[in-house]
Amino acid sequence: MLPDQQLLRIPGPTPIPPSVQRAMAQPMIGHRGGETKELLHAIRPRLRPIFGTDQEVLVITGSGTSGLETAVVNTVQPGDEVLVVVTGAFGDRFTKICDAYQINAHRYDVEWGKAVDPNSIKQYLQDHPQIKVVFTTYCETSTGVLNPIKEIAEAVHNHSDALLVVDGVSCVGGVETKMDEWGIDVLVTGSQKAMMLPAGLTFIAASNRAWKVIEANQQSRFYLDLRKYRDNQLKDSTPFTPGLSLLFGLDQVLLLIEEEGLANVYARHRLMMEMTREAFRALKVPLLTSEIAASPTVTAIKPEDFKAEDLRKVVKQEFGLSVAGGQQHMKGEIFRIGHMGYCSPADVLQVIGAMEIGLKKVGKEIELGRGTRAAQEVYLNY
Amino acid sequence: MLPDQQLLRIPGPTPIPPSVQRAMAQPMIGHRGGETKELLHAIRPRLRPIFGTDQEVLVITGSGTSGLETAVVNTVQPGDEVLVVVTGAFGDRFTKICDAYQINAHRYDVEWGKAVDPNSIKQYLQDHPQIKVVFTTYCETSTGVLNPIKEIAEAVHNHSDALLVVDGVSCVGGVETKMDEWGIDVLVTGSQKAMMLPAGLTFIAASNRAWKVIEANQQSRFYLDLRKYRDNQLKDSTPFTPGLSLLFGLDQVLLLIEEEGLANVYARHRLMMEMTREAFRALKVPLLTSEIAASPTVTAIKPEDFKAEDLRKVVKQEFGLSVAGGQQHMKGEIFRIGHMGYCSPADVLQVIGAMEIGLKKVGKEIELGRGTRAAQEVYLNY
Numbered sequence: 001m002l003p004d005q006q007l008l009r010i011p012g013p014t015p016i017p018p019s020v021q022r023a024m025a026q027p028m029i030g031h032r033g034g035e036t037k038e039l040l041h042a043i044r045p046r047l048r049p050i051f052g053t054d055q056e057v058l059v060i061t062g063s064g065t066s067g068l069e070t071a072v073v074n075t076v077q078p079g080d081e082v083l084v085v086v087t088g089a090f091g092d093r094f095t096k097i098c099d100a101y102q103i104n105a106h107r108y109d110v111e112w113g114k115a116v117d118p119n120s121i122k123q124y125l126q127d128h129p130q131i132k133v134v135f136t137t138y139c140e141t142s143t144g145v146l147n148p149i150k151e152i153a154e155a156v157h158n159h160s161d162a163l164l165v166v167d168g169v170s171c172v173g174g175v176e177t178k179m180d181e182w183g184i185d186v187l188v189t190g191s192q193k194a195m196m197l198p199a200g201l202t203f204i205a206a207s208n209r210a211w212k213v214i215e216a217n218q219q220s221r222f223y224l225d226l227r228k229y230r231d232n233q234l235k236d237s238t239p240f241t242p243g244l245s246l247l248f249g250l251d252q253v254l255l256l257i258e259e260e261g262l263a264n265v266y267a268r269h270r271l272m273m274e275m276t277r278e279a280f281r282a283l284k285v286p287l288l289t290s291e292i293a294a295s296p297t298v299t300a301i302k303p304e305d306f307k308a309e310d311l312r313k314v315v316k317q318e319f320g321l322s323v324a325g326g327q328q329h330m331k332g333e334i335f336r337i338g339h340m341g342y343c344s345p346a347d348v349l350q351v352i353g354a355m356e357i358g359l360k361k362v363g364k365e366i367e368l369g370r371g372t373r374a375a376q377e378v379y380l381n382y
Numbered sequence: 383m384l385p386d387q388q389l390l391r392i393p394g395p396t397p398i399p400p401s402v403q404r405a406m407a408q409p410m411i412g413h414r415g416g417e418t419k420e421l422l423h424a425i426r427p428r429l430r431p432i433f434g435t436d437q438e439v440l441v442i443t444g445s446g447t448s449g450l451e452t453a454v455v456n457t458v459q460p461g462d463e464v465l466v467v468v469t470g471a472f473g474d475r476f477t478k479i480c481d482a483y484q485i486n487a488h489r490y491d492v493e494w495g496k497a498v499d500p501n502s503i504k505q506y507l508q509d510h511p512q513i514k515v516v517f518t519t520y521c522e523t524s525t526g527v528l529n530p531i532k533e534i535a536e537a538v539h540n541h542s543d544a545l546l547v548v549d550g551v552s553c554v555g556g557v558e559t560k561m562d563e564w565g566i567d568v569l570v571t572g573s574q575k576a577m578m579l580p581a582g583l584t585f586i587a588a589s590n591r592a593w594k595v596i597e598a599n600q601q602s603r604f605y606l607d608l609r610k611y612r613d614n615q616l617k618d619s620t621p622f623t624p625g626l627s628l629l630f631g632l633d634q635v636l637l638l639i640e641e642e643g644l645a646n647v648y649a650r651h652r653l654m655m656e657m658t659r660e661a662f663r664a665l666k667v668p669l670l671t672s673e674i675a676a677s678p679t680v681t682a683i684k685p686e687d688f689k690a691e692d693l694r695k696v697v698k699q700e701f702g703l704s705v706a707g708g709q710q711h712m713k714g715e716i717f718r719i720g721h722m723g724y725c726s727p728a729d730v731l732q733v734i735g736a737m738e739i740g741l742k743k744v745g746k747e748i749e750l751g752r753g754t755r756a757a758q759e760v761y762l763n764y
Binding site for chain 1: 383385386387389395399400401402407559638641642650688700701702703724725726727728729731732733735738742743749750751752753754755756757758759761762
């Protein structure tokens with residue numbers, strides 16, 4: 001193995017583009033001075049197309065979970081009943097946050113690897129009209145499932161007055177997201193996935209309906225009080241000391257996304273997903289998710305005739321290639337390849353080429369190059 | 383194409399390892415202070431194993447050509463007759479330097495893509511006993527030929543009193559080199575190839591026999607006077623302002639090489655060469671060099687049924703993958719893939735995977751994945 005080479009293909013944190021690394025290496029500046037004001041002013045409007053919203057996208061210094069907690073403490077108060085749709089480990093996290101705040105959370109579990117059926121949400125809300133907020137996950141990182149948010153939003157809004165809160169951490173920036181058009185009330189993402197930054201920023205926007213709830217909400221909160229972020233950000237400021245180097249990097253990330261074009265960014269992610277899926281299909285290693293539930297940002301694979309952990313170990317050892325394992329009850333059952341953010345079709349070919357060697361090494365009978373060919377065919381026909 | 387992604391696979395400059403980038407980003411220090419002295423003291427002995435010598439390996443701030451000129455102006459004076467073995471563009475460069483100094487250079491041309499036959503050198507020296515220095519190239523970057531330096535040294539020393547000067551720019555650090563054992567009198571390399579640094583340093587060592595010639599040499603020289611470098615370096619100093627950030631980087635490069643182990647570094651380069659060669663053989667795209675003349679650091683490919691420049695353009699456009707074209711009369715005839723320095727077998731798989739798509743795009747009839755499979759088989763059987 002080549003020392004100092006990391007092939008980081010977990011579903012976040014993801015590799016940082018060199019120009020973003022350079023941007024983050026800028027010297028610190030005063031966070032209350034004119035330069036930071038200008039930086040925030042330049043960044044603010046450019047986050048909106050990524051969320052698909054005309055609302056202000058607020059930037060909080062904290063990791064993704066702080067964004068999820070922000071969504072909870074700003075929209076719900078003790079005694080409220082909410083519905084948490086759990087399609088994997090990150091849906092589960094919403095229930096843990098609700099538990100910590102003594103929120104009466106109805107948990108709706110979906111088999112890991114499957115997307116939630118919007119009809120079941122509709123039915124649940126009709127049966128439980130007291131539900132005030134529905135928490136759901138756009139891309140469930142732990143399984144590579146992309147939930148049908150547009151249809152979920154329809155189900156929620158056509159059959160209840162509940163707000164729809166969406167955890168978009170592992171896909172927003174890599175997958176088309178239309179917050180306003182679809183009717184998402186609160187959308188959260190993090191910096192360390194398709195946003196190509198280290199962890200440390202979380203982004204959150206709220207609909208007008210959500211803002212009414214947020215304003216009226218009695219839940220105690222201080223650092224995560226969204227009103228403070230909105231009131232400051234509208235004046236190109238932040239309520240608390242911001243993670244400045246991440247803001248320097250964010251400015252450059254937005255430039256890269258604008259240079260490529262959002263539509264091309266989304267197409268690249270879909271292409272990388274298709275390449276990955278076709279490769280493993282060709283190699284006869286089963287995918288965890290069906291075509292319709294698959295996320296363009298992460299692919300989970302569920303081997304039947306070898307141990308996922310053995311393959312992970314061998315590719316790490318041979319190539320410095322990191323892919324993720326399973327979480328919770330999926331531990332040891334699956335492995336997950338991240339293909340989001342600063343990741344190209346050529347990187348996917350590299351992962352597959354290395355994986356084929358890994359598969360041979362763990363004793364799987366494959367035709368070498370077969371997965372690569374399948375991925376190449378997807379690329380050429382795209 | 384992903385913005386900000388460079389897949390740099392030309393035969394130098396090569397990608398810089400991230401830890402080396404970080405090392406080079408250290409703040410400047412005084413170049414006459416104790417810290418620089420310590421740095422030079424730490425670096426000096428660690429260059430010797432790479433050259434395979436017990437001599438001091440001198441560090442000059444300048445690019446590879448300044449090292450070649452150093453070799454000329456320190457060993458030869460006007461009126462001297464020398465033999466320049468030209469196996470490609472860089473052998474040719476030695477003749478240009480000799481011309482600039484009115485040196486009587488006999489030029490011995492070898493067909494590009496072939497290595498020099500040591501017997502022909504022996505014959506030439508027997509026919510021209512007045513030759514004082516033989517200039518030759520270890521790896522000829524322009525063709526990917528590795529000349530048989532050990533056998534050339536035998537031919538030179540057994541049949542003449544001439545010194546043997548070797549340009550090792552595009553392979554020293556990636557290919558086993560035994561300066562003392564083989565009898566190389568002056569060996570030169572640069573920083574931007576297997577040494578994993580940006581261009582800006584050149585490394586040069588001389589045998590005892592060579593030092594006698596250097597001391598006596600009447601040729602005018604100032605910046606490139608090797609005696610100045612030796613006298614200063616033995617005191618952990620430099621005669622002129624050194625390229626300090628490159629020295630910071632060099633310290634880290636040596637650490638990486640030591641961590642991997644020189645034998646493993648050499649084995650990795652041979653493996654990458656074999657993977658590349660087998661891949662193109664399997665794809666039925668002809669290699670320029672024979673097995674025996676091939677360099678572990680760069681592979682030249684000479685397509686017959688498509689244009690090399692078309693393929694170079696398409697892989698650059700699709701993947702940001704840079705491979706080199708031909709030089710001089712080989713321009714448009716060949717393309718060259720660098721696989722040296724900070725380059726791993728997984729990187730070679732990426733290049734081949736991307737190249738296969740490029741080959742399809744330029745209309746070459748290939749079986750996708752066939753080259754990848756061949757490279758993977760080499761890896762697994764290594």
